[in-house]
Amino acid sequence: ISDRAWELYYDDVLKIKDIPDDFHLQDRQKAQVRGEKTGEEVFDVKSIKSFLDEWKFPLYFFDFETIGPAVPLYDGTKPYSQFPFQYSLHIMQEDGQMEHFEYLGNGSEDPRRELSQRMLNELGTEGSIVTYNMGFEKGKISNLAEDFPELAKELLALNDRVVDLILPFRSHWCYKKEMDGRSSIKKVLPA
Numbered sequence: 001i002s003d004r005a006w007e008l009y010y011d012d013v014l015k016i017k018d019i020p021d022d023f024h025l026q027d028r029q030k031a032q033v034r035g036e037k038t039g040e041e042v043f044d045v046k047s048i049k050s051f052l053d054e055w056k057f058p059l060y061f062f063d064f065e066t067i068g069p070a071v072p073l074y075d076g077t078k079p080y081s082q083f084p085f086q087y088s089l090h091i092m093q094e095d096g097q098m099e100h101f102e103y104l105g106n107g108s109e110d111p112r113r114e115l116s117q118r119m120l121n122e123l124g125t126e127g128s129i130v131t132y133n134m135g136f137e138k139g140k141i142s143n144l145a146e147d148f149p150e151l152a153k154e155l156l157a158l159n160d161r162v163v164d165l166i167l168p169f170r171s172h173w174c175y176k177k178e179m180d181g182r183s184s185i186k187k188v189l190p191a
Helices: 003-010 029-040 045-053 113-122 132-145 148-158
Strands: 058-069 083-091 098-104 128-131 160-162
Touching: 029 128, 058 113, 058 132, 083 113, 083 132, 098 113, 113 132, 113 148, 128 132, 132 160
Parallel strands: 058 128, 128 160
Antiparallel strands: 058 083, 083 098
């Protein structure tokens, strides 16, 4: 907890809606406080447009699912180390045309190599790869690059194309009171 938070606490400010209007806050914090006090929704069109203008078509909406078993299932894995066994991919062309791809390991053999090769084929070499909280997907791709050095260059090139859809919500360019100051997809999606 920051010194500034303690300052509020010692002044008996225990709820966001009770933060004084003259208390110095960062812009993203101001949006949250304003949302709590007034119910005002924030939609910073200029910042969101600038963010989206950096994306390049085709757009690849990508999400991993992982497992981290206590007992290693496959050679080269460790207890509790998470590795992907499934992904979902939606590809949007500039004209709005969509395609869906997915991969699901069969459970009887190590899925990582096949997943990596299919992923490389389906994600191509151009376009933005859109994730939500990109650190997770980028971390798993980096792990796959370590596991399969012969694919490392291609896999790591994917990370250079990843964009993070969490940014407009984490930066409070888009904010609703129901988000409770959070940017997790579990708060953003219902809001």
